[in-house]
Amino acid sequence: MHIVVPIKLAPDLVEDLEIDAGGAALDRTFLRLIINEFDDHAIEQAFLLKERGGGQVTIVAPDLEGADDVLYTAAAKGADRLIKLIGDFSAGVNCHALARTLAKVIGDLHPDLVLTGVQAHDDLDGAVGPLLAEHLGMPYLGYVAGLTVSDGKCMARKEYPGGLVAEMDVALPAVFGIQAAEKPPRYVVTSLITQAMKSATIEEIETGEFDSGGAAAVERMSRLEATTHAEMIEGSTDQVADKLVAVLRERGLLAPRG
Amino acid sequence: MTTTPTVERPFYDRVMEAVPSGEKLKLCLQCGMCSGICPYGFAMNFPPQSLIAAVRAGDLDPVFESETVWLCVSCFACANVCPAQIPLTSGLMASLKTEMLLRRKVPAELQTALENTRRYGNTLGESPRKRSAWCQSITPAIPLMAQTKEPVDVLWFVGDYASYHPRAVLASQAMARIFQALGIRFGILGPEENSDGDVQYLAGERGLLEILAQKNGKVLRKYKYQEIVTTDPHAYNVIKHEYPGVGVSVPIKHYTQFLAERIEQIKPLLRHEHKAAVTYHDPCAIGRANKNNIFEEPRLVLSAIPGLELVEMAHNRATSICCGGGGGGNWLDGFAWQQTHTRMSEWRIQEALASGAQTLAVACPYEAPRFEDALKSLGAENKLVVKDIAELLADAMSA
Ligand code: SF4
Ligand code: SF4
Numbered sequence: 001m002h003i004v005v006p007i008k009l010a011p012d013l014v015e016d017l018e019i020d021a022g023g024a025a026l027d028r029t030f031l032r033l034i035i036n037e038f039d040d041h042a043i044e045q046a047f048l049l050k051e052r053g054g055g056q057v058t059i060v061a062p063d064l065e066g067a068d069d070v071l072y073t074a075a076a077k078g079a080d081r082l083i084k085l086i087g088d089f090s091a092g093v094n095c096h097a098l099a100r101t102l103a104k105v106i107g108d109l110h111p112d113l114v115l116t117g118v119q120a121h122d123d124l125d126g127a128v129g130p131l132l133a134e135h136l137g138m139p140y141l142g143y144v145a146g147l148t149v150s151d152g153k154c155m156a157r158k159e160y161p162g163g164l165v166a167e168m169d170v171a172l173p174a175v176f177g178i179q180a181a182e183k184p185p186r187y188v189v190t191s192l193i194t195q196a197m198k199s200a201t202i203e204e205i206e207t208g209e210f211d212s213g214g215a216a217a218v219e220r221m222s223r224l225e226a227t228t229h230a231e232m233i234e235g236s237t238d239q240v241a242d243k244l245v246a247v248l249r250e251r252g253l254l255a256p257r258g
Numbered sequence: 259m260t261t262t263p264t265v266e267r268p269f270y271d272r273v274m275e276a277v278p279s280g281e282k283l284k285l286c287l288q289c290g291m292c293s294g295i296c297p298y299g300f301a302m303n304f305p306p307q308s309l310i311a312a313v314r315a316g317d318l319d320p321v322f323e324s325e326t327v328w329l330c331v332s333c334f335a336c337a338n339v340c341p342a343q344i345p346l347t348s349g350l351m352a353s354l355k356t357e358m359l360l361r362r363k364v365p366a367e368l369q370t371a372l373e374n375t376r377r378y379g380n381t382l383g384e385s386p387r388k389r390s391a392w393c394q395s396i397t398p399a400i401p402l403m404a405q406t407k408e409p410v411d412v413l414w415f416v417g418d419y420a421s422y423h424p425r426a427v428l429a430s431q432a433m434a435r436i437f438q439a440l441g442i443r444f445g446i447l448g449p450e451e452n453s454d455g456d457v458q459y460l461a462g463e464r465g466l467l468e469i470l471a472q473k474n475g476k477v478l479r480k481y482k483y484q485e486i487v488t489t490d491p492h493a494y495n496v497i498k499h500e501y502p503g504v505g506v507s508v509p510i511k512h513y514t515q516f517l518a519e520r521i522e523q524i525k526p527l528l529r530h531e532h533k534a535a536v537t538y539h540d541p542c543a544i545g546r547a548n549k550n551n552i553f554e555e556p557r558l559v560l561s562a563i564p565g566l567e568l569v570e571m572a573h574n575r576a577t578s579i580c581c582g583g584g585g586g587g588n589w590l591d592g593f594a595w596q597q598t599h600t601r602m603s604e605w606r607i608q609e610a611l612a613s614g615a616q617t618l619a620v621a622c623p624y625e626a627p628r629f630e631d632a633l634k635s636l637g638a639e640n641k642l643v644v645k646d647i648a649e650l651l652a653d654a655m656s657a
Binding site for chain 1: 356359360362364366369372373376377378383384385387462463464465466468469
């Protein structure tokens with residue numbers, strides 16, 4: 001069984017985020033990148049599967065600050081292959097371009113399972129997984145919080161709002177968007193990472209030009225404005241309903257009474 | 259036929275190699291003093307003496323099954339009383355914690371603190387760029403070593419908690435005022451400073467300590483200064499005793515030593531009385547840890563404050579009760595509560611209350627927040643004030 005985990009590096013929210021002079025992107029001068037949290041769960045889920053059923057885990061990361069760190073840490077946890085995508089990721093790459101690029105690389109790896117974070121906290125698109133599955137011609141299941149593999153078949157647990165859980169059989173190979181691993185991402189002692197930095201090899205694969213077609217373009221980025229207070233609407237149920245309707249009309253959210 | 263159990267070599271070897279005198283483990287008399295004095299010995303499945311017995315018997319599975327080693331707060335009480343002088347805290351207990359980390363049996367909150375240290379250079383997970391934000395309000399401005407080209411008298415190693423924790427920074431601000439009042443030329447490292455690594459290594463992360471020591475060593479070597487003074491007892495302990503093993507040998511003083519040396523210069527500056535009975539909590543890391551024995555300097559400084567009456571708690575100096583924050587304990591309060599339904603910081607507060615003191619003086623950045631929390635959980639907020647020695651001194655100096 002070959003499990004491939006493509007990961008994304010997203011802005012670390014420990015540092016203050018600034019919008020650049022163009023007004024449609026983050027200022028990357030002081031930006032620090034960190035592994036997307038859902039991808040960290042995807043990595044953990046891959047190791048849990050490997051522990052239970054054997055197999056090979058390959059981690060794929062874009063060539064950005066922090067990529068080596070993520071890859072060596074994964075090696076210390078037991079990853080078998082580390083791949084770094086060499087290309088110009090510095091200005092950010094949209095999910096369509098990323099999915100196309102990943103599809104080319106991952107297709108050649110002939111995976112049984114591809115685990116990605118269900119979304120990343122920088123765009124909240126949640127589109128890399130489904131797009132990647134489409135390019136690879138594989139089924140996709142997102143918001144997965146547990147996987148069991150046996151005899152070439154996979155049972156995925158998917159959590160719904162309201163405490164509902166579905167268990168679904170999925171034919172492999174398939175792509176899964178991981179919402180949470182069955183256990184929190186594991187700790188790996190520093191000495192093992194130091195060792196991995198000496199012994200593990202990172203393979204480099206050139207991405208070529210990115211094809212960003214199909215994606216929505218960001219026109220403007222702005223900070224959320226903190227409002228000073230919330231207005232409490234008081235009165236009987238009818239009075240509250242009337243006031244609410246009036247407020248919605250006033251803001252143009254309901255058609256005027258016609 | 260009976261088979262003789264074999265000692266699980268890797269763990270045994272690791273314990274031996276963990277500290278230069280690790281082979282002393284062989285000298286254990288099984289007297290039990292270590293387990294008896296251990297504040298959480300009653301709740302540990304394997305306090306030091308039983309752990310050594312298990313290692314000798316090669317019966318380690320139950321040891322690795324039990325997670326109660328995480329109750330060890332690296333207070334050095336065991337190591338301090340051991341007649342065979344076995345490095346129990348930094349050798350035996352820390353090695354077992356490493357083994358638990360390798361087996362991925364680590365309470366989540368501690369894991370976060372270790373991951374934060376690796377990524378941000380501080381346990382709190384704060385931006386390294388904001389490490390000197392605590393002193394922005396101070397005038398005249400505190401120079402960063404990277405900006406002052408001049409040599410300084412004192413390079414102040416501030417430490418994690420004293421740089422970031424909202425309660426602990428009040429003591430740092432007080433210390434800055436004291437340096438300024440004494441006319442000391444000093445500087446801080448700010449974003450160039452990394453966590454000292456003491457609590458991380460005592461929590462089993464020796465590899466992390468090595469990286470941190472090398473980073474700190476590199477910046478400390480860049481600058482010119484007469485001496486290094488730290489407000490963090492953990493920084494003092496680890497820089498003095500563990501950094502040399504990583505090739506970083508720099509002299510270090512705790513701020514209470516620095517102040518005690520200048521007490522005659524300080525006395526005339528103390529204008530305000532602190533009319534109260536004050537008791538002093540000896541931090542493990544500058545006290546009995548590695549026989550650092552910085553016991554009298556803090557008391558000398560406190561006694562210089564007019565009106566202040568120094569009273570002692572039942573446990574003081576080498577027998578001081580730990581605040582519960584060392585060796586990762588600061589991130590294991592939830593775990594300790596689950597296991598014991600007690601809080602070490604509350605025991606200490608009860609002793610302080612029994613001493614008749616109105617003020618509890620502390621000298622470690624972990625302690626004010628920990629003891630103030632304990633006062634709240636005991637419902638005794640109005641009975642005792644917790645102040646860092648630097649705060650008491652700066653108040654007495656204020657115009
Ligand atoms: S105090 Fe020292 S000699 Fe006595 S049991 Fe503990 S480790 Fe052994
Ligand atoms: S260091 Fe303190 S808490 Fe840890 S085993 Fe020794 S006495 Fe107990």
